[in-house]
Amino acid sequence: MATKGKILIVDDDPDFVKTTKMILLADGYEVVVANDGKQGLDKIKEVKPDLIMLDIMMESIFEGFSLMSSLRTSPDFADFSHIPVLMVSSVRADTGSRFSFSDEEDMGDIPQPDDYMDKPLRPKELLEKVAALRQRFS
Amino acid sequence: MDSSKVLVIDDEEIARISCQRVLRREGIQVTLAASGREGLEVLMREPHDLVLVDLKMPEMDGVEVARRIQHFDKNIVVIIITGYATIESAVAVMKEGAYDYLPKPFTPDELLIVVRRGLEKRRLDQESRALREEKEAMERNFITMVTHQLRSPMAAIFQYIEVLLSDIGGELSALQREMLERARERLEGLLQLINDWLDMSRIQAGEIVNRLQAVSLAACVDAALAGLELAASEKNVQIITHIPPDLPPVHADPDTFREVLSNVIANAIKYNHPGGSVSISAQQQADWIVVQVADTGPGIDEKEIPFIFDQFYRSKAKEIRQKEGTGLGLAIAQKIIRAHGGKIEVRSRLGEGSVFSIFLNRAGDGKSH
Numbered sequence: 001m002a003t004k005g006k007i008l009i010v011d012d013d014p015d016f017v018k019t020t021k022m023i024l025l026a027d028g029y030e031v032v033v034a035n036d037g038k039q040g041l042d043k044i045k046e047v048k049p050d051l052i053m054l055d056i057m058m059e060s061i062f063e064g065f066s067l068m069s070s071l072r073t074s075p076d077f078a079d080f081s082h083i084p085v086l087m088v089s090s091v092r093a094d095t096g097s098r099f100s101f102s103d104e105e106d107m108g109d110i111p112q113p114d115d116y117m118d119k120p121l122r123p124k125e126l127l128e129k130v131a132a133l134r135q136r137f138s
Numbered sequence: 139m140d141s142s143k144v145l146v147i148d149d150e151e152i153a154r155i156s157c158q159r160v161l162r163r164e165g166i167q168v169t170l171a172a173s174g175r176e177g178l179e180v181l182m183r184e185p186h187d188l189v190l191v192d193l194k195m196p197e198m199d200g201v202e203v204a205r206r207i208q209h210f211d212k213n214i215v216v217i218i219i220t221g222y223a224t225i226e227s228a229v230a231v232m233k234e235g236a237y238d239y240l241p242k243p244f245t246p247d248e249l250l251i252v253v254r255r256g257l258e259k260r261r262l263d264q265e266s267r268a269l270r271e272e273k274e275a276m277e278r279n280f281i282t283m284v285t286h287q288l289r290s291p292m293a294a295i296f297q298y299i300e301v302l303l304s305d306i307g308g309e310l311s312a313l314q315r316e317m318l319e320r321a322r323e324r325l326e327g328l329l330q331l332i333n334d335w336l337d338m339s340r341i342q343a344g345e346i347v348n349r350l351q352a353v354s355l356a357a358c359v360d361a362a363l364a365g366l367e368l369a370a371s372e373k374n375v376q377i378i379t380h381i382p383p384d385l386p387p388v389h390a391d392p393d394t395f396r397e398v399l400s401n402v403i404a405n406a407i408k409y410n411h412p413g414g415s416v417s418i419s420a421q422q423q424a425d426w427i428v429v430q431v432a433d434t435g436p437g438i439d440e441k442e443i444p445f446i447f448d449q450f451y452r453s454k455a456k457e458i459r460q461k462e463g464t465g466l467g468l469a470i471a472q473k474i475i476r477a478h479g480g481k482i483e484v485r486s487r488l489g490e491g492s493v494f495s496i497f498l499n500r501a502g503d504g505k506s507h
Contacts, residue, residue, distance in 0.1 A: 015294035019301045026306045057290075090289040119289070120296035123304045 003030040005134055008049035010040035010067065011088070016119065020053065023123045024130070037063040041070060044080050051133055054113065056089035064089075072111040084137040086129060087113035088121070142257050143167045143185070147177035147203060148192040148219065153242075157190060160246040161253065174198030178206055186214060187260045188253060190240070193220040193228055201231050208235045213263060215256040219244075281339060288332060296325050327462035334466035338449070341394070341470065346477040349391040352501030355420055355429065356381045358392060362399035366407060375407050376415040385420055388427045389499040390478055398471040398482075399429070402494050405468070406433035408461055426480070426497040433493075438486040446484065447472045 007029050011017050014035075021031045032047050034040040044052065052071075056064040068085060071077050115133055117126065144166050146157045151172070158168045169186065171177035175198060177191065189207055193200035204216045218239040220228040228239035237259060240252050299322045301307055303315065310318070359379060370377050388395075406416040414434035421428055436457045438446060445451045450465040452458065468482075475482045479499055486492035 013290060013294060016290075016297060019294070019297040022301050022306050023304070026304075090293040119293035120300065122300055123306070 004028045005050035006030045006032065006047060007051050007053060007130065008032045008034060008040065008043055008047065009053045010034045010037065010043075010064075011053070011055040012036055013055070016055075020121060020126070023121070023126055027127050029130070037067045040067050041077075044071065044077070044083070048080065049083060051130060051137075052083055052085045054085055054087050056087055068111050068113060082137070084115075084133045085113040086133060087116045088119055089116075090119035141167065142187045142260075143169065144253065144257075145169045145171060145177060145180055145186045145189045147171045147174060147189065147195075147200075149173060149195045150192070153192065153219070156246075157249060160249050164250065164254075166253070166257075174200070174203035174206075177203060178210070181207065181210060181214070185211075188215040188217065188256045190217050190219055190253070193218050193224050193231075201227060204231045204236050205234060213260070215260045217252055217256055281336060289329070292325060292329055292332075296322065296329070299325070323462060327464070330462070331464040331466070334464045334470060337397075337470050338466055338473070341473050341477065346391045346394055346474065347479075349393075350389050350478065351392070352387040353390045353392050353395065355385055355388050355427065356383075358388075358390070358396050358399055359418055359420075359429075361396050362403055365400060366404055369404065370407050370416070373407060373410065374413050375410050377403075377407075377418070378415060379418045381418070381420045385422065385427065387501040389501045394474045395478065395498075398474050398496065399431075401467045401471050402431045402482075402496070406431050406435070406492075406494070409433065409458060410435040422500070423497075425500065427500055429496045429498070431494045431496075432491060434491045437488045437490050438484065438492055439488055443484060443486065447482070 004027065007024055009017055009020055009024075009031060011020075011033075012035050017033055017035075021033065024031050032043055032049060034043045040052075040054070043049070054064050054067060064087065068087075071083070071085070072081050114137070115129055117129060144161055146154050146161075146168060148154045148157070148170075149172055154170045154172070158170060161168045169180055169184075171180050174191070174195060177189070180186075181189070191200045191203050191207075195203075200218055200220075204218060207214055207216055212235060216231075216236040218228040218231050218236050219242060220239050221242050225239070225241060228236075232239060237256050238252055240249065299318050302310065303318055303322065359381060363377065363379070366377075403416060403418065410416065410433050416434075417430075417432045419430050419432075421430075436455060438453065439455065442453055442455075446453070447468050449469040451469075452463055452465040472482050475496055475498070481497045483495045483497070484492055485495070
């Protein structure tokens with residue numbers, strides 16, 4: 001049976017991965033999982049997902065951002081740079097700017113994700129957001 | 139004290155050499171300079187812990203040298219060497235920040251006592267500075283730790299409950315559903331507490347002041363209401379807004395001000411009777427723009443009114459206690475509004491509902507562009 005699309009979850013929290021995967025599977029998506037940024041980059045090349053769900057805070061705070069950066073700017077990923085990225089984090093957005101951690105200056109040229117969600121994800125909201133992103137980028 | 143470095147500035151060679159001899163015996167590193175200018179040059183090149191400077195020197199006197207050292211690095215301990223005739227000048231220099239003075243002629247022991255005490259002060263200053271820096275770093279890290287280490291597992295638990303409640307893990311019995319819904323409610327309360335707590339520690343008055351600008355009140359109210367429609371309709375609470383179209387803009391930081399409005403209106407919905415109403419109005423009063431949020435809820439006991447803006451204070455009333463709440467919402471609101479240079483007040487009587495009034499400066503009154 002044809003699926004609604006292939007989604008890559010890049011996250012180091014196995015419980016979060018498990019529940020997110022169940023939500024997506026139940027709605028008819030195919031799901032691939034990577035547990036860290038490096039594995040994430042490998043999987044992107046391997047399975048060419050239709051959408052990437054990326055955790056901001058993995059092993060190091062900036063692992064998510066560095067994956068973003070490679071995906072969008074590295075010549076190695078020229079064929080994949082258009083894949084939409086939904087960034088996810090349990091670090092609640094600071095008032096005003098979503099990605100300002102402590103020093104906004106440091107965040108300068110990092111490519112921005114296409115959308116953002118705070119953990120915990122509600123199934124309905126997640127599916128709406130994923131569907132909207134899929135439509136925007138199809 | 140072994141590696142302490144002392145600079146001796148004196149135009150008399152004998153004085154310099156004898157200071158050096160005494161201090162070296164104690165393992166202190168000593169540098170000598172024959173004039174104020176030379177001494178200052180030495181300090182620029184390499185850091186010293188303490189400077190002994192003679193008051194009476196040709197060219198640049200000790201007063202001026204001490205002043206320049208203070209200006210260059212106020213953490214360097216300065217001790218003035220002075221003859222009895224000029225003690226008054228030495229005291230005047232101490233008023234400007236020099237640490238001590240040493241009257242001539244002095245014995246080796248007198249020199250050592252004063253220098254040791256000065257070096258001890260230097261060491262304590264450095265230690266307390268290091269401790270202060272460490273404490274500040276810990277406070278910053280603590281916030282990051284709470285955000286990530288505490289929120290992550292709770293988010294994982296929350297998501298399990300969400301998945302179960304959406305029947306993805308199989309169908310639930312009515313009792314199981316009810317229990318999970320209750321668990322979710324409690325967890326939401328806990329997440330809210332952490333968020334509020336973080337907000338409380340993050341709000342920096344200075345940052346809000348920097349972001350103050352002319353803001354349309356109606357737009358802020360609309361933005362705040364956008365997130366509350368569901369809560370209002372679920373409770374069948376009617377929201378009535380009356381903001382005069384010709385109301386001048388307020389002097390506010392849009393993000394935090396919207397948060398305050400959202401918080402106060404959310405309370406008015408949450409602590410209301412089903413089928414009740416919330417009226418949001420605004421008017422100009424002398425120097426202020428006043429926003430009022432009036433509800434038809436149970437009202438607040440007169441005795442409790444002085445405390446409701448306190449951190450972690452929650453009403454004793456049963457209607458309030460039944461609802462999840464952190465006791466921080468109004469404390470945050472007050473902190474934000476005070477940083478705006480405004481104030482927040484409440485008028486209420488038991489059984490007659492409550493009116494919260496937020497007073498803000500009009501944009502363009504002096505401070506804004």
